[in-house]
Amino acid sequence: MTRSTKKDPRDETDTSLIERFRSSDHPAVSLGRDLVWVALVVGGIALLLFLVFGTWPAVVTIESGSMLPEMQIGDLVFVAAPDRFGSLVTAEEGAGIGHTSFGHPGDVIIFRPNGNEQVHPIIHRAIIWIDSDTAASELGLENTDGGIITKGDNNPVIDQVTIHPGLGRIEPVRDEWIIGKAVFRIPLIGYLPLNIWKFAAVVVAIIIIQELIASRRRRSEER
Structure with missing residues (x-):
């Protein structure tokens, strides 16, 4: 005796909804389909960069001139984990082994000043490691x-003798404060993230206009 099988109505409903979403010519559905795509x-690119x-x-935008001339305002900088593609190297170490990054010895790091996650990260060059005694005796x-x-290539002094608004004196950067190290840059592309909401609004507006034009064209053809 064979057992009859019944299809779950919910499966048909789900399949029907997915198919209708994929093939519908309704402007709102078409817009939703484009936005999902x-x-x-974007999500796929973000995942790939993370991997x-x-x-x-995995990318940051240069917003100040503190790293001129190697990093210009508006540059898009790709960021790797501190131990990715080799260990993090300071300028002192780099001068001894011939390791350079962005035109000078030592790696350029991205870090949260004083470990604070509420303020903008800083992208400056790692100069030298110091211990607590040296920090107390030489920097107070x-x-x-x-x-x-750390120090910006275009800045006259190290970060640790400057005051950050809302944080006070910037402390030597601990390992857990480091987001990553700069790997390479693409000039000017960073202006896009700086104006991401304006760009997104323009893209959505273009999609809507395209859908309206396509919808009117379809209606004209049907007539």
Whole structure:
């Protein structure tokens, strides 16, 4: 005796909804389909960057001139985990072994000043590792575990003698504050993330206009 099988009505409903979403000519559905496609592409690119570079965010935009001339305002910089593609190297170490990054010895790192996640990360060059005693005796920084001294290539002084608005004196950078190290840059492309909401609005507007034009054309053909 064979057992009859019944299809779950919900499966047919789900399949029907998916098929209608894929094939519908309704402007709102077409717009939704395009937006889903854009989201999938962007998400796929973000996942790929994370898998390759091992950190998030995997790209940052240069917003100041502190790293001139090697990094210009508006450059898009790709960021890798500190231990990806080799260990992190300071300028002091780089001068001894011939390791350079963006035109000078040592790696350029992206870090959260004083470990604060509420302020914008800083992208500056790692200069030298110091311990807590050196930080206290040479910089006057008490109650610190030491870390990396950093400096913008275009700045006259190291970060650790400057005051960050809302944070006070910038401390030597601890390992857990480091987001990653700069790998390479693409000139000017960073202006896109800086104006992402304006760009997104333009893209959505273009999609809507295209769908309206296509819808009117279909209606004219049907007539």
